[in-house]
Amino acid sequence: xxxxxxxxxxxxxxxxxxxxxxxxxxxxxxxxxxxxxxxxxxxxxxxxxxxxxxxxxxxxxxxxxxxxxxxxxxxxxxxxxxxxxxxxxxxxxxxxxxxxxxxxxxxxxxxxxxxxxxxxxxxxxxxxxxxxxxxxxxxxxxxxxxxxxxxxxxxxxxxxxxxxxxxxxxxxxxxxxxxxxxxxxxxxxxxxxxxxxxxxxxxxxxxxxxxxxxxxxxxxxxxxxxxxxxxxxxxxxxxxxxxxxxxxxxxxxxxxxxxxxxxxxxxxxxxxxxxxxxxxxxxxxxxxxxxxxxxxxxxxxxxxxxxxxxxxxxxxxxxxxxxxxxxxxxxxxxxxxxxxxxxxxxxxxxxxxxxxxxxxxxxxxxxxxxxxxxxxxxxxxxxxxxxxxxxxxxxxxxxxxx
Amino acid sequence: xxxxxxxxxxxxxxxxxxxxxxxxxxxxxxxxxxxxxxxxxxxxxxxxxxxxxxxxxxxxxxxxxxxxxxxxxxxxxxxxxxxxxxxxxxxxxxxxxxxxxxxxxxxxxxxxxxxxxxxxxxxxxxxxxxxxxxxxxxxxxxxxxxxxxxxxxxxxxxxxxxxxxxxxxxxxxxxxxxxxxxxxxxxxxxxxxxxxxxxxxxxxxxxxxxxxxxxxxxxxxxxxxxxxxxxxxxxxxxxxxxxxxxxxxxxxxxxxxxxxxxxxxxxxxxxxxxxxxxxxxxxxxxxxxxxxxxxxxxxxxxxxxxxxxxxxxxxxxxxxxxxxxxxxxxxxxxxxxxxxxxxxxxxxxxxxxxxxxxxxxxxxxxxxxxxxxxxxxxxxxxxxxxxxxxxx
Numbered sequence: 124x125x126x127x128x129x130x131x132x133x134x135x136x137x138x139x140x141x142x143x144x145x146x147x148x149x150x151x152x153x154x155x156x157x158x159x160x161x162x163x164x165x166x167x168x169x170x171x172x173x174x175x176x177x178x179x180x181x182x183x184x185x186x187x188x189x190x191x192x193x194x195x196x197x198x199x200x201x202x203x204x205x206x207x208x209x210x211x212x213x214x215x216x217x218x219x220x221x222x223x224x225x226x227x228x229x230x231x232x233x234x235x236x237x238x239x240x241x242x243x244x245x246x247x248x249x250x251x252x253x254x255x256x257x258x259x260x261x262x263x264x265x266x267x268x269x270x271x272x273x274x275x276x277x278x279x280x281x282x283x284x285x286x287x288x289x290x291x292x293x294x295x296x297x298x299x300x301x302x303x304x305x306x307x308x309x310x311x312x313x314x315x316x317x318x319x320x321x322x323x324x325x326x327x328x329x330x331x332x333x334x335x336x337x338x339x340x341x342x343x344x345x346x347x348x349x350x351x352x353x354x355x356x357x358x359x360x361x362x363x364x365x366x367x368x369x370x371x372x373x374x375x376x377x378x379x380x381x382x383x384x385x386x387x388x389x390x391x392x393x394x395x396x397x398x399x400x401x402x403x404x405x406x407x408x409x410x411x412x413x414x415x416x417x418x419x420x421x422x423x424x425x426x427x428x429x430x431x432x433x434x435x436x437x438x439x440x441x442x443x444x445x446x447x448x449x450x451x452x453x454x455x456x457x458x459x460x461x462x463x464x465x466x467x468x469x470x471x472x473x474x475x476x477x478x479x480x481x482x483x484x485x486x487x488x489x490x491x492x493x494x495x496x497x498x499x500x501x502x503x504x505x506x507x508x509x510x511x512x513x514x515x516x517x518x519x520x521x522x523x524x525x
Numbered sequence: 526x527x528x529x530x531x532x533x534x535x536x537x538x539x540x541x542x543x544x545x546x547x548x549x550x551x552x553x554x555x556x557x558x559x560x561x562x563x564x565x566x567x568x569x570x571x572x573x574x575x576x577x578x579x580x581x582x583x584x585x586x587x588x589x590x591x592x593x594x595x596x597x598x599x600x601x602x603x604x605x606x607x608x609x610x611x612x613x614x615x616x617x618x619x620x621x622x623x624x625x626x627x628x629x630x631x632x633x634x635x636x637x638x639x640x641x642x643x644x645x646x647x648x649x650x651x652x653x654x655x656x657x658x659x660x661x662x663x664x665x666x667x668x669x670x671x672x673x674x675x676x677x678x679x680x681x682x683x684x685x686x687x688x689x690x691x692x693x694x695x696x697x698x699x700x701x702x703x704x705x706x707x708x709x710x711x712x713x714x715x716x717x718x719x720x721x722x723x724x725x726x727x728x729x730x731x732x733x734x735x736x737x738x739x740x741x742x743x744x745x746x747x748x749x750x751x752x753x754x755x756x757x758x759x760x761x762x763x764x765x766x767x768x769x770x771x772x773x774x775x776x777x778x779x780x781x782x783x784x785x786x787x788x789x790x791x792x793x794x795x796x797x798x799x800x801x802x803x804x805x806x807x808x809x810x811x812x813x814x815x816x817x818x819x820x821x822x823x824x825x826x827x828x829x830x831x832x833x834x835x836x837x838x839x840x841x842x843x844x845x846x847x848x849x850x851x852x853x854x855x856x857x858x859x860x861x862x863x864x865x866x867x868x869x870x871x872x873x874x875x876x877x878x879x880x881x882x883x884x885x886x887x888x889x890x891x892x893x894x895x896x897x898x899x900x901x902x903x904x905x906x907x908x909x910x911x912x913x914x915x916x917x
Binding site: 440441444445447448464465510511513514515 | 552555586588589590591631632635636637
């Protein structure tokens with residue numbers, strides 16, 4: 124058995140293949156010398172390339188260019204959004220956050236609780252993975268003045284459920300509380316209009332380039348002009364004094380190419396992915412009638428390229444392995460450190476059992492997905508499922524070896 | 526693949542022998558440490574990365590399989606329970622018995638694999654009839670057949686040990702360096718992997734609450750107090766705070782730990798000599814002897830790094846004894862009589878029985894008999910039946 128590179132790639136939520144045009148633009152921009160902070164003409168040229176890129180990324184999220192703060196990726200953007208707003212809102216200490224968030228958020232707010240005296244209040248999710256707005260309203264009403272911020276995903280990265288961002292923002296705005304939105308999984312799949320979101324009460328929004336065919340290592344925090352954040356990184360004062368460090372022109376240029384391409388056909392591409400996604404759902408249910416489709420079954424309520432299932436009696440881990448051997452790349456949830464599998468904390472937050480949380484499989488589609496990928500999945504699934512059922516829940520249900 | 530040098534070389538050799546190989550790292554903790562420290566040579570994220578890099582160089586796929594719940598249940602909790610019951614368990618043997626060659630093997634077979642291949646130093650020999658036997662490695666200094674003594678015929682049928690014929694560890698390291706493995710010079714792991722700082726007593730103390738109890742002599746006289754029976758191991762001399770000295774002025778040693786009454790029995794060093802070992806939980810590694818009820822000559826090894834000692838062994842049928850406290854049901858036990866009395870034997874340890882280089886089988890020791898009778902005239906009543914250990 125050797126590594127397969129002709130796999131059907133159905134893990135676009137982990138990272139998307141880079142667009143060829145983004146690769147070309149990246150390489151060409153890397154060949155150009157100049158620090159955008161330098162005064163001479165080569166510096167000015169670099170600055171021009173950087174700011175053109177910023178304008179194009181801003182256009183892709185509906186913000187002003189000055190509101191785009193480039194970061195070293197989505198996780199940094201989320202950290203800057205959450206910690207930056209938290210510190211700027213001192214002495215307020217309460218953070219309101221739904222269950223089932225991405226680890227970039229979960230670990231950040233837990234760190235703030237341990238190190239900075241924050242009180243994290245987890246707002247429950249319903250069975251579809253959607254925030255309980257009544258619980259959020261009650262949490263705000265308990266003491267609106269001590270809430271530092273609200274942070275939440277635009278769309279859940281595992282089960283694909285969309286959150287009612289505008290309604291959350293309206294509740295927050297009424298109490299004067301800033302909202303950070305982690306839009307990393309939604310970016311490229313749903314239109315994002317930061318100006319409208321800001322009008323509703325959103326202060327900051329995180330995106331990442333590699334989820335849309337840009338390079339890994341660059342993201343952005345879209346930060347309204349009026350939002351106050353304390354920087355994580357200090358130095359030369361670049362980017363509104365919010366994110367110091369020499370700016371990565373080539374990565375920004377490549378990001379911008381992917382952002383522009385994504386924006387150009389977002390609507391038609393989303394419709395195309397929905398059709399493919401529905402083929403996955405129908406095919407999986409035909410192959411494995413016991414499979415449970417998780418998240419919002421209404422297409423209007425979830426990411427177009429996301430299909431998420433639990434397979435009762437199977438470890439997601441075993442299914443992933445068997446599908447990988449058969450040439451199909453899928454995920455059990457969000458990728459994590461050293462590949463050590465964990466039960467899905469998202470399913471747990473949706474009220475599902477530990478066993479269910481271990482039997483999850485996430486299938487995510489993107490720009491390069493084709494019917495052939497779906498066919499490969501559906502061809503491999505029946506045998507993989509039968510074998511994984513045989514392997515059982517090896518870890519949680521000890522059996523005597525005979 | 527633990528991330529150590531042995532499993533990396535074993536995987537490479539298995540590939541070269543023509544097998545289709547997948548590297549699997551066992552996640553044995555949900556909260557693994559990040560970096561390797563000191564003697565703790567496994568189970569950190571760094572170790573997982575080392576294993577993956579070796580798999581990359583060999584050119585095989587690599588996965589992490591989570592056995593953390595099974596490991597906690599079958600190895601960690603068992604380790605605590607055994608100590609709490611006054612026994613001295615070997616968690617590495619339990620891991621081989623319950624995890625590597627059970628949970629892992631079972632899952633692997635279900636997923637389409639034929640065998641588990643590990644970097645243990647031991648050999649599998651197939652006899653003329655095709656039966657598999659477990660033997661010592663060529664390099665006796667590194668031999669690990671003892672910790673594999675728990676494997677049954679069925680488990681051996683699905684096991685591979687490519688390092689068994691290697692003359693020395695140095696050779697394995699040299700081969701690893703030649704293959705370009707970053708782990709070629711990684712220190713050997715020792716100590717118990719789930720006790721990060723190696724302080725077994727301290728770790729157990731946090732999990733088994735200490736309680737003051739009596740220190741007795743073999744006649745049942747109270748000599749002093751201790752602060753928790755679990756802190757003592759058979760053969761231990763230090764740490765006994767006994768006011769009155771022994772009549773003969775000689776130092777006293779822990780002979781027995783009785784957790785139910787929370788007492789510790791001490792006596793002269795000579796009384797540590799054990800002339801009989803027996804265990805009701807025994808297995809055969811490969812084909813069982815045709816007539817185990819007939820006494821046979823063997824060697825017995827009672828610790829991973831102990832020497833084998835000549836002995837005779839046989840399976841004894843023990844009749845039911847409803848008058849005993851607690852009542853005894855009819856059962857069989859493997860009884861081993863060393864030619865010369867052994868020291869350093871404690872219930873909970875595993876006695877592995879060898880015939881030449883072959884591992885014949887093993888038992889978990891639940892009963893020992895001292896070679897030295899209680900000499901005092903002032904013999905106390907029967908030994909309380911809260912411990913499986915009997916010092917006749």
